[in-house]
Amino acid sequence: MFRIARNLYREGVLGINRRNAEYTLRYNERRLYPLVDDKVHTKKIAIAAGLAVPELYGVIETPYQIRTLDAVLESHPDFALKPSRGSGGNGILVISGRSKNLYRKISGILMTRDELKYHASNILSGMYSLGGHPDRAMIEYRVRFDPVFEAISYQGVPDIRIIVFLGVPVMSMVRLPTRKSDGRANLHQGAIGAGIDIGTGITLTAVSGNEIVTEHPDTGNKITGVKIPKWDTLLKLAAQCYELTGLGYVGVDIVLDKFKGPLILELNARPGLNIQIANRAGLLPRLKLIEQLQNRTNSIEERVSYAKKHFATDQISRIEKI
Template sequence: MSDAALDRGWRALLRRRTALVGINRRNLDFIHEHNERRYYPLADDKLLAKEALTAAGVRVPRTLAVCGRLADVPDAIERLGGFDEFVVKPARGSGGGGILVAAGRAGAGRWRSAAGGEIGTAELRRHLAEIVFGAYALWGGLGDRALIEERIEPHESLRELWPHGLPDIRVITLEGEPRIAMLRVPTSRSGGRANLHQGGVGVAVDLASGRMSRAVLAGAPIERHPDSGRPLVGVVVPSWAAVIDLARRAARAVPLGYLGVDLVLDRSASPLVLELNVRPGLEIQNVHGRGLAEFLGEEEA
Protein backbone atom coordinates (compact mmCIF):
# COMPACT_ATOMS: atom_id res chain seq x y z
CA MET A 1 0.00 0.00 0.00
CA SER A 2 1.34 3.42 -0.95
CA ASP A 3 2.11 6.16 1.56
CA ALA A 4 -0.69 8.24 0.03
CA ALA A 5 -3.21 5.43 0.55
CA LEU A 6 -2.06 4.95 4.14
CA ASP A 7 -2.38 8.67 4.74
CA ARG A 8 -5.92 8.67 3.37
CA GLY A 9 -6.81 5.72 5.58
CA TRP A 10 -5.47 7.38 8.72
CA ARG A 11 -7.26 10.60 7.89
CA ALA A 12 -10.55 8.75 7.41
CA LEU A 13 -10.08 6.95 10.74
CA LEU A 14 -9.30 10.25 12.48
CA ARG A 15 -12.43 11.86 11.02
CA ARG A 16 -14.58 8.99 12.28
CA ARG A 17 -13.07 9.19 15.77
CA THR A 18 -13.41 12.95 16.10
CA ALA A 19 -17.02 12.76 14.87
CA LEU A 20 -18.00 10.53 17.79
CA VAL A 21 -19.70 12.50 20.55
CA GLY A 22 -19.54 11.52 24.23
CA ILE A 23 -21.80 12.72 27.03
CA ASN A 24 -19.49 15.54 28.14
CA ARG A 25 -19.06 16.87 24.62
CA ARG A 26 -22.78 16.58 23.94
CA ASN A 27 -23.57 18.52 27.11
CA LEU A 28 -21.01 21.26 26.54
CA ASP A 29 -20.88 21.68 22.76
CA PHE A 30 -24.50 21.03 21.86
CA ILE A 31 -26.95 21.18 24.77
CA HIS A 32 -25.42 24.09 26.68
CA GLU A 33 -24.07 25.84 23.59
CA HIS A 34 -27.39 25.91 21.75
CA ASN A 35 -29.97 25.91 24.57
CA GLU A 36 -30.65 28.37 27.37
CA ARG A 37 -31.40 26.54 30.61
CA ARG A 38 -34.46 28.69 31.33
CA TYR A 39 -36.16 27.11 28.30
CA TYR A 40 -35.47 23.48 29.28
CA PRO A 41 -38.98 23.05 30.79
CA LEU A 42 -40.46 23.49 27.30
CA ALA A 43 -39.01 20.07 26.49
CA ASP A 44 -38.76 18.49 29.94
CA ASP A 45 -42.48 18.97 30.64
CA LYS A 46 -44.70 17.20 28.09
CA LEU A 47 -47.68 19.43 28.88
CA LEU A 48 -45.70 22.64 28.36
CA ALA A 49 -44.30 21.17 25.14
CA LYS A 50 -47.82 20.33 23.91
CA GLU A 51 -48.97 23.88 24.61
CA ALA A 52 -46.08 25.34 22.60
CA LEU A 53 -46.53 22.86 19.75
CA THR A 54 -50.29 23.35 19.59
CA ALA A 55 -49.85 27.13 19.51
CA ALA A 56 -47.53 26.67 16.52
CA GLY A 57 -50.04 24.47 14.68
CA VAL A 58 -48.02 21.28 15.15
CA ARG A 59 -50.17 18.16 15.32
CA VAL A 60 -50.00 16.26 18.63
CA PRO A 61 -52.06 13.44 20.21
CA ARG A 62 -55.37 14.48 21.75
CA THR A 63 -55.34 15.04 25.52
CA LEU A 64 -58.08 13.10 27.34
CA ALA A 65 -57.36 14.18 30.91
CA VAL A 66 -54.73 15.74 33.17
CA CYS A 67 -54.13 15.01 36.86
CA GLY A 68 -52.13 17.64 38.69
CA ARG A 69 -53.18 16.60 42.20
CA LEU A 70 -54.72 13.61 43.94
CA ALA A 71 -58.13 15.26 43.91
CA ASP A 72 -58.10 15.05 40.09
CA VAL A 73 -57.68 11.27 40.00
CA PRO A 74 -61.33 10.17 40.56
CA ASP A 75 -62.59 12.48 37.81
CA ALA A 76 -59.90 11.23 35.42
CA ILE A 77 -60.78 7.59 36.07
CA GLU A 78 -64.47 8.32 35.54
CA ARG A 79 -63.66 10.05 32.26
CA LEU A 80 -61.45 7.17 31.09
CA GLY A 81 -64.34 4.79 31.62
CA GLY A 82 -65.61 6.02 28.27
CA PHE A 83 -62.45 5.07 26.38
CA ASP A 84 -61.28 1.63 25.30
CA GLU A 85 -57.71 2.78 24.67
CA PHE A 86 -55.48 5.47 26.14
CA VAL A 87 -51.91 6.24 27.23
CA VAL A 88 -50.87 7.54 30.65
CA LYS A 89 -47.60 9.49 30.87
CA PRO A 90 -45.80 11.46 33.58
CA ALA A 91 -45.46 15.01 32.26
CA ARG A 92 -41.86 15.22 33.46
CA GLY A 93 -40.89 11.59 32.92
CA SER A 94 -37.97 10.38 30.83
CA GLY A 95 -36.76 7.24 29.11
CA GLY A 96 -40.23 5.73 28.88
CA GLY A 97 -40.59 5.40 32.65
CA GLY A 98 -44.11 5.54 34.06
CA ILE A 99 -45.89 5.11 30.73
CA LEU A 100 -48.98 2.92 30.92
CA VAL A 101 -50.80 1.85 27.74
CA ALA A 102 -54.38 0.59 27.72
CA ALA A 103 -54.79 -1.30 24.44
CA GLY A 104 -58.45 -2.32 24.66
CA ARG A 105 -61.25 -3.45 26.95
CA ALA A 106 -60.86 -6.50 29.17
CA GLY A 107 -64.23 -6.18 30.90
CA ALA A 108 -66.04 -3.64 33.06
CA GLY A 109 -63.50 -1.29 34.61
CA ARG A 110 -60.60 -3.24 33.12
CA TRP A 111 -58.31 -2.76 30.12
CA ARG A 112 -55.76 -4.87 28.27
CA SER A 113 -52.21 -3.68 28.75
CA ALA A 114 -49.99 -3.27 25.68
CA ALA A 115 -47.25 -5.00 27.67
CA GLY A 116 -49.49 -8.00 28.44
CA GLY A 117 -51.86 -8.59 31.31
CA GLU A 118 -54.66 -6.32 32.46
CA ILE A 119 -55.09 -2.90 34.05
CA GLY A 120 -57.83 -2.54 36.65
CA THR A 121 -59.33 0.61 38.10
CA ALA A 122 -57.38 0.17 41.35
CA GLU A 123 -54.09 -0.19 39.48
CA LEU A 124 -54.89 2.84 37.34
CA ARG A 125 -55.73 4.90 40.43
CA ARG A 126 -52.47 3.86 42.11
CA HIS A 127 -50.42 4.62 39.00
CA LEU A 128 -51.92 8.08 38.60
CA ALA A 129 -51.21 8.80 42.27
CA GLU A 130 -47.58 7.70 41.88
CA ILE A 131 -47.15 10.07 38.95
CA VAL A 132 -48.68 12.98 40.86
CA PHE A 133 -46.32 12.28 43.77
CA GLY A 134 -43.36 12.54 41.35
CA ALA A 135 -42.30 8.88 41.30
CA TYR A 136 -41.29 9.10 37.63
CA ALA A 137 -40.35 12.78 37.43
CA LEU A 138 -37.08 13.68 35.75
CA TRP A 139 -35.71 15.40 38.85
CA GLY A 140 -37.90 13.62 41.40
CA GLY A 141 -39.30 14.77 44.72
CA LEU A 142 -41.18 17.76 43.34
CA GLY A 143 -44.44 16.17 42.27
CA ASP A 144 -45.69 15.91 38.71
CA ARG A 145 -48.76 15.88 36.50
CA ALA A 146 -50.24 12.84 34.81
CA LEU A 147 -50.98 13.34 31.12
CA ILE A 148 -53.55 11.00 29.58
CA GLU A 149 -53.69 10.93 25.78
CA GLU A 150 -55.41 9.08 22.99
CA ARG A 151 -53.63 5.93 21.88
CA ILE A 152 -52.24 6.27 18.37
CA GLU A 153 -52.67 3.34 16.00
CA PRO A 154 -49.52 3.19 13.85
CA HIS A 155 -49.50 3.04 10.08
CA GLU A 156 -49.87 -0.47 8.71
CA SER A 157 -46.35 -0.60 7.25
CA LEU A 158 -44.86 0.13 10.67
CA ARG A 159 -47.31 -2.04 12.59
CA GLU A 160 -46.24 -4.98 10.44
CA LEU A 161 -42.72 -4.68 11.83
CA TRP A 162 -44.08 -5.55 15.29
CA PRO A 163 -47.76 -5.08 16.14
CA HIS A 164 -47.40 -4.96 19.93
CA GLY A 165 -46.29 -1.38 20.48
CA LEU A 166 -45.84 1.98 18.80
CA PRO A 167 -42.75 2.54 16.61
CA ASP A 168 -41.54 6.12 16.75
CA ILE A 169 -39.13 8.33 14.84
CA ARG A 170 -36.40 10.33 16.57
CA VAL A 171 -35.14 13.35 14.64
CA ILE A 172 -32.29 15.42 16.08
CA THR A 173 -32.40 19.06 15.05
CA LEU A 174 -29.83 21.84 15.25
CA GLU A 175 -31.04 25.44 15.10
CA GLY A 176 -34.39 24.33 13.69
CA GLU A 177 -33.02 22.03 10.97
CA PRO A 178 -33.28 18.21 11.01
CA ARG A 179 -29.81 16.64 10.90
CA ILE A 180 -30.14 12.92 11.65
CA ALA A 181 -33.00 10.46 12.17
CA MET A 182 -33.76 6.94 13.28
CA LEU A 183 -36.79 4.71 13.64
CA ARG A 184 -37.24 2.96 16.98
CA VAL A 185 -39.20 -0.30 16.87
CA PRO A 186 -40.58 -2.14 19.92
CA THR A 187 -39.85 -5.82 20.54
CA SER A 188 -41.18 -8.50 22.86
CA ARG A 189 -38.11 -7.83 25.00
CA SER A 190 -38.93 -4.11 25.28
CA GLY A 191 -42.49 -4.81 26.44
CA GLY A 192 -44.00 -2.81 23.60
CA ARG A 193 -41.85 0.27 24.23
CA ALA A 194 -39.66 1.73 21.50
CA ASN A 195 -36.83 2.83 23.81
CA LEU A 196 -33.51 1.30 22.79
CA HIS A 197 -32.21 0.85 26.35
CA GLN A 198 -35.29 -1.25 27.12
CA GLY A 199 -34.70 -3.61 24.20
CA GLY A 200 -36.12 -1.76 21.20
CA VAL A 201 -34.50 -1.87 17.76
CA GLY A 202 -32.84 1.25 16.37
CA VAL A 203 -33.02 1.70 12.60
CA ALA A 204 -30.97 4.34 10.78
CA VAL A 205 -33.09 6.36 8.34
CA ASP A 206 -31.62 8.42 5.51
CA LEU A 207 -32.67 12.01 6.08
CA ALA A 208 -33.18 12.78 2.39
CA SER A 209 -35.05 9.67 1.25
CA GLY A 210 -36.54 8.06 4.36
CA ARG A 211 -34.91 4.74 3.48
CA MET A 212 -33.93 2.43 6.35
CA SER A 213 -30.25 1.67 5.92
CA ARG A 214 -29.02 -0.10 9.07
CA ALA A 215 -30.62 -1.74 12.11
CA VAL A 216 -29.11 -2.36 15.54
CA LEU A 217 -30.35 -4.37 18.53
CA ALA A 218 -28.41 -4.24 21.81
CA GLY A 219 -25.37 -2.86 19.97
CA ALA A 220 -25.30 -5.56 17.27
CA PRO A 221 -26.32 -5.05 13.62
CA ILE A 222 -29.36 -7.02 12.43
CA GLU A 223 -31.35 -7.06 9.20
CA ARG A 224 -34.72 -8.38 10.38
CA HIS A 225 -36.97 -7.78 13.37
CA PRO A 226 -36.10 -10.35 16.06
CA ASP A 227 -39.75 -11.30 16.66
CA SER A 228 -41.64 -10.74 13.41
CA GLY A 229 -38.81 -11.49 10.99
CA ARG A 230 -39.78 -8.46 8.90
CA PRO A 231 -36.93 -6.75 6.99
CA LEU A 232 -35.53 -3.58 8.59
CA VAL A 233 -33.14 -2.55 5.82
CA GLY A 234 -34.06 -1.10 2.44
CA VAL A 235 -37.61 -0.16 3.47
CA VAL A 236 -38.83 3.43 3.03
CA VAL A 237 -40.74 5.13 5.85
CA PRO A 238 -44.11 6.42 4.51
CA SER A 239 -44.78 10.16 4.26
CA TRP A 240 -41.13 10.90 4.99
CA ALA A 241 -41.18 14.44 3.61
CA ALA A 242 -44.12 15.23 5.91
CA VAL A 243 -42.25 13.72 8.88
CA ILE A 244 -39.21 15.91 8.30
CA ASP A 245 -41.34 18.99 7.72
CA LEU A 246 -43.22 18.44 10.99
CA ALA A 247 -39.96 17.83 12.88
CA ARG A 248 -38.65 21.13 11.53
CA ARG A 249 -41.82 22.99 12.55
CA ALA A 250 -41.74 21.42 16.01
CA ALA A 251 -38.11 22.41 16.55
CA ARG A 252 -38.89 25.98 15.56
CA ALA A 253 -41.88 26.14 17.91
CA VAL A 254 -39.59 26.37 20.96
CA PRO A 255 -36.44 28.45 21.65
CA LEU A 256 -34.18 25.40 21.91
CA GLY A 257 -31.43 25.09 19.31
CA TYR A 258 -30.42 21.46 19.97
CA LEU A 259 -33.34 19.10 20.31
CA GLY A 260 -34.67 15.59 19.83
CA VAL A 261 -38.13 15.48 18.25
CA ASP A 262 -40.08 12.22 18.64
CA LEU A 263 -42.79 11.58 16.06
CA VAL A 264 -45.20 8.81 15.06
CA LEU A 265 -47.18 7.98 11.95
CA ASP A 266 -50.87 7.26 12.49
CA ARG A 267 -53.09 4.90 10.49
CA SER A 268 -53.46 7.44 7.69
CA ALA A 269 -49.65 7.94 7.50
CA SER A 270 -49.99 11.43 8.97
CA PRO A 271 -47.22 12.40 11.40
CA LEU A 272 -47.74 13.64 14.96
CA VAL A 273 -45.19 14.87 17.49
CA LEU A 274 -45.17 12.82 20.69
CA GLU A 275 -42.65 14.84 22.66
CA LEU A 276 -39.49 16.94 22.64
CA ASN A 277 -36.20 16.03 24.30
CA VAL A 278 -33.54 18.57 25.22
CA ARG A 279 -31.08 15.75 26.05
CA PRO A 280 -31.43 13.31 23.15
CA GLY A 281 -29.37 10.18 23.74
CA LEU A 282 -26.25 9.22 21.86
CA GLU A 283 -27.38 5.73 20.80
CA ILE A 284 -28.26 7.18 17.41
CA GLN A 285 -24.51 7.13 16.62
CA ASN A 286 -24.34 3.36 17.12
CA VAL A 287 -27.47 2.92 15.03
CA HIS A 288 -25.99 4.87 12.12
CA GLY A 289 -22.47 3.57 12.66
CA ARG A 290 -21.23 7.16 12.35
CA GLY A 291 -20.41 9.96 14.76
CA LEU A 292 -23.06 12.54 15.59
CA ALA A 293 -20.75 15.50 14.91
CA GLU A 294 -20.50 14.38 11.29
CA PHE A 295 -24.22 15.07 10.89
CA LEU A 296 -24.19 18.24 12.94
CA GLY A 297 -21.30 19.71 10.95
CA GLU A 298 -19.21 20.26 14.07
CA GLU A 299 -16.35 17.79 13.79
CA GLU A 300 -13.28 18.65 15.80
CA ALA A 301 -10.28 19.88 13.84
Protein backbone atom coordinates in the same frame (compact mmCIF):
# COMPACT_ATOMS: atom_id res chain seq x y z
CA MET B 1 -7.14 3.09 23.26
CA PHE B 2 -5.94 6.37 21.80
CA ARG B 3 -6.18 4.77 18.40
CA ILE B 4 -9.87 4.08 18.95
CA ALA B 5 -10.40 7.65 20.14
CA ARG B 6 -8.63 8.96 17.04
CA ASN B 7 -10.68 6.73 14.77
CA LEU B 8 -13.91 7.83 16.41
CA TYR B 9 -12.95 11.44 16.03
CA ARG B 10 -12.13 10.90 12.39
CA GLU B 11 -15.53 9.31 11.90
CA GLY B 12 -17.05 12.37 13.56
CA VAL B 13 -18.62 10.50 16.44
CA LEU B 14 -20.08 12.87 19.00
CA GLY B 15 -19.34 11.96 22.64
CA ILE B 16 -21.40 12.93 25.66
CA ASN B 17 -18.88 15.51 26.88
CA ARG B 18 -18.72 17.25 23.52
CA ARG B 19 -22.48 17.10 23.09
CA ASN B 20 -22.93 18.78 26.45
CA ALA B 21 -20.10 21.30 26.25
CA GLU B 22 -20.43 22.37 22.63
CA TYR B 23 -24.04 21.73 21.68
CA THR B 24 -26.61 21.44 24.44
CA LEU B 25 -24.93 23.96 26.75
CA ARG B 26 -24.25 26.37 23.90
CA TYR B 27 -27.40 26.15 21.83
CA ASN B 28 -30.03 25.18 24.39
CA GLU B 29 -30.80 27.91 26.87
CA ARG B 30 -31.53 26.61 30.33
CA ARG B 31 -34.74 28.61 30.67
CA LEU B 32 -36.19 26.80 27.65
CA TYR B 33 -35.83 23.35 29.20
CA PRO B 34 -39.20 23.39 31.02
CA LEU B 35 -40.87 23.67 27.60
CA VAL B 36 -39.70 20.20 26.70
CA ASP B 37 -39.28 18.57 30.11
CA ASP B 38 -42.99 18.84 30.78
CA LYS B 39 -44.97 17.05 28.08
CA VAL B 40 -48.24 18.79 28.94
CA HIS B 41 -46.49 22.08 28.41
CA THR B 42 -44.93 20.94 25.13
CA LYS B 43 -48.29 19.77 23.89
CA LYS B 44 -49.92 23.09 24.70
CA ILE B 45 -47.38 25.20 22.83
CA ALA B 46 -47.43 22.74 19.93
CA ILE B 47 -51.20 23.01 19.65
CA ALA B 48 -50.94 26.79 19.83
CA ALA B 49 -48.42 26.72 16.97
CA GLY B 50 -50.65 24.42 14.94
CA LEU B 51 -48.38 21.37 15.08
CA ALA B 52 -49.89 17.91 15.12
CA VAL B 53 -49.83 16.13 18.48
CA PRO B 54 -51.90 13.28 19.98
CA GLU B 55 -55.09 14.72 21.41
CA LEU B 56 -55.04 15.41 25.15
CA TYR B 57 -58.03 13.90 26.97
CA GLY B 58 -57.23 15.15 30.42
CA VAL B 59 -54.59 16.08 32.97
CA ILE B 60 -54.53 14.89 36.58
CA GLU B 61 -52.68 17.30 38.81
CA THR B 62 -53.71 16.36 42.36
CA PRO B 63 -54.56 13.07 44.03
CA TYR B 64 -58.10 14.36 44.42
CA GLN B 65 -58.49 14.60 40.66
CA ILE B 66 -57.78 10.91 40.28
CA ARG B 67 -61.44 10.22 40.91
CA THR B 68 -62.28 12.36 37.88
CA LEU B 69 -60.45 9.74 35.86
CA ASP B 70 -63.72 7.81 35.64
CA ALA B 71 -65.48 10.58 33.77
CA VAL B 72 -62.61 11.06 31.33
CA LEU B 73 -62.45 7.35 30.61
CA GLU B 74 -66.16 6.95 29.96
CA SER B 75 -65.88 8.71 26.64
CA HIS B 76 -62.64 7.11 25.51
CA PRO B 77 -62.39 3.33 25.20
CA ASP B 78 -58.66 3.43 24.57
CA PHE B 79 -56.02 5.88 25.74
CA ALA B 80 -52.47 6.29 27.01
CA LEU B 81 -51.74 7.29 30.62
CA LYS B 82 -48.35 9.00 30.94
CA PRO B 83 -46.27 10.97 33.39
CA SER B 84 -45.90 14.53 32.15
CA ARG B 85 -42.23 14.68 33.06
CA GLY B 86 -41.28 11.06 32.67
CA SER B 87 -38.03 10.01 31.13
CA GLY B 88 -36.95 7.12 28.96
CA GLY B 89 -40.51 5.99 28.32
CA ASN B 90 -40.98 4.94 31.93
CA GLY B 91 -44.40 4.90 33.51
CA ILE B 92 -46.35 4.92 30.28
CA LEU B 93 -49.47 2.79 30.40
CA VAL B 94 -51.33 2.10 27.17
CA ILE B 95 -54.90 0.79 27.38
CA SER B 96 -56.15 -0.67 24.14
CA GLY B 97 -59.65 -1.54 25.16
CA ARG B 98 -61.77 -2.94 27.90
CA SER B 99 -63.44 -6.13 28.94
CA LYS B 100 -66.40 -5.55 31.22
CA ASN B 101 -64.96 -3.53 34.10
CA LEU B 102 -61.38 -4.36 33.32
CA TYR B 103 -58.93 -2.43 31.22
CA ARG B 104 -56.82 -4.24 28.70
CA LYS B 105 -53.20 -3.25 28.44
CA ILE B 106 -51.57 -3.43 25.05
CA SER B 107 -49.86 -6.62 26.15
CA GLY B 108 -53.27 -8.18 26.70
CA ILE B 109 -53.04 -8.17 30.49
CA LEU B 110 -56.16 -6.92 32.23
CA MET B 111 -56.13 -4.23 34.92
CA THR B 112 -58.76 -3.19 37.41
CA ARG B 113 -59.79 0.41 37.71
CA ASP B 114 -58.09 0.55 41.12
CA GLU B 115 -54.82 -0.58 39.65
CA LEU B 116 -55.18 2.12 37.03
CA LYS B 117 -55.73 4.72 39.73
CA TYR B 118 -52.77 3.42 41.67
CA HIS B 119 -50.64 3.89 38.59
CA ALA B 120 -51.92 7.46 38.28
CA SER B 121 -51.09 8.21 41.91
CA ASN B 122 -47.62 6.77 41.43
CA ILE B 123 -47.13 9.18 38.55
CA LEU B 124 -48.30 12.09 40.72
CA SER B 125 -45.92 11.17 43.51
CA GLY B 126 -43.03 11.53 41.11
CA MET B 127 -42.08 7.91 40.76
CA TYR B 128 -41.28 8.25 37.08
CA SER B 129 -40.18 11.85 36.91
CA LEU B 130 -36.61 13.07 36.81
CA GLY B 131 -35.32 13.51 40.32
CA GLY B 132 -38.52 12.16 41.87
CA HIS B 133 -40.31 15.50 41.82
CA PRO B 134 -44.11 15.50 42.06
CA ASP B 135 -45.58 15.20 38.61
CA ARG B 136 -48.79 15.40 36.58
CA ALA B 137 -50.44 12.51 34.81
CA MET B 138 -51.74 13.02 31.31
CA ILE B 139 -54.32 10.99 29.46
CA GLU B 140 -54.11 11.19 25.72
CA TYR B 141 -55.09 9.69 22.42
CA ARG B 142 -53.71 6.20 21.89
CA VAL B 143 -51.63 6.18 18.77
CA ARG B 144 -52.49 3.42 16.27
CA PHE B 145 -49.26 3.13 14.43
CA ASP B 146 -49.02 3.03 10.71
CA PRO B 147 -49.28 -0.46 9.14
CA VAL B 148 -45.79 -0.03 7.71
CA PHE B 149 -44.43 -0.86 11.17
CA GLU B 150 -46.73 -3.78 11.87
CA ALA B 151 -44.25 -6.29 10.51
CA ILE B 152 -41.26 -4.91 12.34
CA SER B 153 -42.38 -4.15 15.85
CA TYR B 154 -43.52 -6.13 18.83
CA GLN B 155 -46.39 -4.52 20.77
CA GLY B 156 -45.73 -0.90 21.76
CA VAL B 157 -45.49 2.03 19.42
CA PRO B 158 -42.41 2.55 17.27
CA ASP B 159 -41.30 6.15 17.22
CA ILE B 160 -39.08 8.14 14.96
CA ARG B 161 -36.36 10.24 16.52
CA ILE B 162 -35.02 13.12 14.50
CA ILE B 163 -32.13 15.26 15.72
CA VAL B 164 -32.76 18.84 14.68
CA PHE B 165 -29.86 21.24 14.81
CA LEU B 166 -30.63 24.94 14.35
CA GLY B 167 -33.81 23.95 12.59
CA VAL B 168 -32.19 21.48 10.20
CA PRO B 169 -32.95 17.76 10.59
CA VAL B 170 -29.52 16.14 10.74
CA MET B 171 -30.01 12.48 11.63
CA SER B 172 -32.88 10.18 12.18
CA MET B 173 -33.74 6.72 13.37
CA VAL B 174 -36.78 4.64 14.10
CA ARG B 175 -36.98 2.81 17.39
CA LEU B 176 -38.76 -0.52 17.20
CA PRO B 177 -40.08 -2.17 20.36
CA THR B 178 -39.17 -5.81 20.92
CA ARG B 179 -40.22 -8.51 23.33
CA LYS B 180 -37.01 -7.82 25.23
CA SER B 181 -37.84 -4.12 25.58
CA ASP B 182 -41.32 -5.02 26.87
CA GLY B 183 -43.00 -3.02 24.16
CA ARG B 184 -41.06 0.12 24.93
CA ALA B 185 -39.19 2.10 22.33
CA ASN B 186 -36.11 2.56 24.44
CA LEU B 187 -32.78 1.40 23.05
CA HIS B 188 -31.36 0.85 26.54
CA GLN B 189 -34.13 -1.57 27.29
CA GLY B 190 -33.60 -3.69 24.21
CA ALA B 191 -35.53 -1.89 21.48
CA ILE B 192 -34.02 -1.94 18.03
CA GLY B 193 -32.77 1.26 16.47
CA ALA B 194 -32.71 1.58 12.71
CA GLY B 195 -31.11 4.55 11.02
CA ILE B 196 -33.19 6.39 8.42
CA ASP B 197 -31.79 8.04 5.34
CA ILE B 198 -32.70 11.70 5.67
CA GLY B 199 -32.88 12.05 1.92
CA THR B 200 -35.37 9.30 1.21
CA GLY B 201 -36.88 8.13 4.46
CA ILE B 202 -35.69 4.58 3.86
CA THR B 203 -34.34 2.61 6.80
CA LEU B 204 -30.63 1.83 6.79
CA THR B 205 -28.80 -0.50 9.16
CA ALA B 206 -30.32 -1.51 12.45
CA VAL B 207 -28.72 -2.19 15.81
CA SER B 208 -29.85 -4.12 18.83
CA GLY B 209 -27.64 -3.05 21.70
CA ASN B 210 -24.32 -2.69 19.94
CA GLU B 211 -24.93 -5.47 17.44
CA ILE B 212 -25.96 -4.99 13.87
CA VAL B 213 -29.17 -6.77 12.92
CA THR B 214 -31.14 -6.94 9.70
CA GLU B 215 -34.30 -8.68 10.91
CA HIS B 216 -36.63 -8.04 13.77
CA PRO B 217 -35.89 -10.69 16.43
CA ASP B 218 -39.56 -11.29 17.30
CA THR B 219 -41.24 -11.08 13.90
CA GLY B 220 -38.37 -12.18 11.70
CA ASN B 221 -39.12 -9.49 9.12
CA LYS B 222 -36.52 -7.42 7.37
CA ILE B 223 -35.89 -4.07 8.99
CA THR B 224 -33.62 -2.40 6.49
CA GLY B 225 -34.96 -0.87 3.31
CA VAL B 226 -38.38 0.03 4.73
CA LYS B 227 -39.76 3.25 3.33
CA ILE B 228 -41.28 5.52 5.98
CA PRO B 229 -44.45 7.08 4.59
CA LYS B 230 -45.06 10.84 4.67
CA TRP B 231 -41.36 11.41 5.19
CA ASP B 232 -41.42 15.03 4.03
CA THR B 233 -44.22 15.89 6.45
CA LEU B 234 -42.21 14.25 9.19
CA LEU B 235 -39.10 16.27 8.42
CA LYS B 236 -41.09 19.47 8.22
CA LEU B 237 -42.78 18.77 11.54
CA ALA B 238 -39.42 18.14 13.16
CA ALA B 239 -37.83 21.25 11.67
CA GLN B 240 -40.67 23.38 13.01
CA CYS B 241 -39.74 22.42 16.56
CA TYR B 242 -36.84 24.85 16.36
CA GLU B 243 -39.17 27.84 16.12
CA LEU B 244 -41.52 26.18 18.57
CA THR B 245 -39.02 25.91 21.42
CA GLY B 246 -35.99 27.99 20.49
CA LEU B 247 -33.80 25.02 21.34
CA GLY B 248 -30.87 24.78 18.93
CA TYR B 249 -30.08 21.13 19.53
CA VAL B 250 -33.18 19.08 20.05
CA GLY B 251 -34.35 15.51 19.63
CA VAL B 252 -37.88 15.29 18.24
CA ASP B 253 -39.85 12.10 18.83
CA ILE B 254 -42.59 11.58 16.28
CA VAL B 255 -45.09 8.77 15.88
CA LEU B 256 -46.77 7.90 12.66
CA ASP B 257 -50.48 7.44 13.27
CA LYS B 258 -52.57 5.30 10.95
CA PHE B 259 -55.28 7.97 10.78
CA LYS B 260 -53.74 11.27 11.75
CA GLY B 261 -50.30 11.03 10.20
CA PRO B 262 -47.15 12.22 11.99
CA LEU B 263 -47.74 13.45 15.55
CA ILE B 264 -45.15 14.96 17.87
CA LEU B 265 -44.86 12.78 20.99
CA GLU B 266 -42.21 14.64 22.89
CA LEU B 267 -39.10 16.72 22.58
CA ASN B 268 -35.77 16.14 24.21
CA ALA B 269 -33.24 18.85 24.99
CA ARG B 270 -30.48 16.28 25.63
CA PRO B 271 -31.07 13.65 22.98
CA GLY B 272 -29.05 10.45 23.26
CA LEU B 273 -26.11 9.51 21.11
CA ASN B 274 -27.11 5.98 20.16
CA ILE B 275 -28.61 7.37 16.97
CA GLN B 276 -25.03 7.40 15.65
CA ILE B 277 -24.72 3.66 16.16
CA ALA B 278 -28.06 3.07 14.42
CA ASN B 279 -26.93 5.15 11.46
CA ARG B 280 -23.36 3.91 11.63
CA ALA B 281 -22.31 7.51 11.19
CA GLY B 282 -21.07 10.33 13.39
CA LEU B 283 -23.05 13.49 14.02
CA LEU B 284 -20.13 15.90 14.14
CA PRO B 285 -19.52 16.49 10.39
CA ARG B 286 -23.20 17.29 9.86
CA LEU B 287 -23.38 19.59 12.89
CA LYS B 288 -20.22 21.40 11.80
CA LEU B 289 -21.57 21.84 8.30
CA ILE B 290 -24.62 23.62 9.69
CA GLU B 291 -22.55 25.71 12.08
CA GLN B 292 -20.58 26.99 9.10
CA LEU B 293 -23.73 28.10 7.29
CA GLN B 294 -23.96 31.85 6.80
CA ASN B 295 -27.69 32.15 6.56
CA ARG B 296 -29.27 30.09 9.28
CA THR B 297 -32.71 31.63 9.38
CA ASN B 298 -34.00 30.03 6.23
CA SER B 299 -37.60 29.04 5.81
CA ILE B 300 -38.68 25.62 7.02
CA GLU B 301 -38.93 24.30 3.46
CA GLU B 302 -35.43 25.48 2.65
CA ARG B 303 -34.01 23.83 5.75
CA VAL B 304 -35.71 20.54 4.96
CA SER B 305 -34.49 20.55 1.40
CA TYR B 306 -31.02 21.49 2.59
CA ALA B 307 -31.07 18.47 4.90
CA LYS B 308 -32.37 16.16 2.16
CA LYS B 309 -29.69 17.38 -0.16
CA HIS B 310 -26.71 17.24 2.20
CA PHE B 311 -27.54 14.43 4.59
CA ALA B 312 -28.84 11.86 2.15
CA THR B 313 -26.87 8.64 2.40
CA ASP B 314 -25.26 9.02 -1.02
CA GLN B 315 -24.17 12.51 -0.02
CA ILE B 316 -22.77 11.56 3.35
CA SER B 317 -19.63 10.00 2.05
CA ARG B 318 -18.99 13.31 0.31
CA ILE B 319 -19.31 15.29 3.53
CA GLU B 320 -17.01 13.00 5.35
CA LYS B 321 -14.30 13.62 2.84
CA ILE B 322 -14.36 17.33 3.56
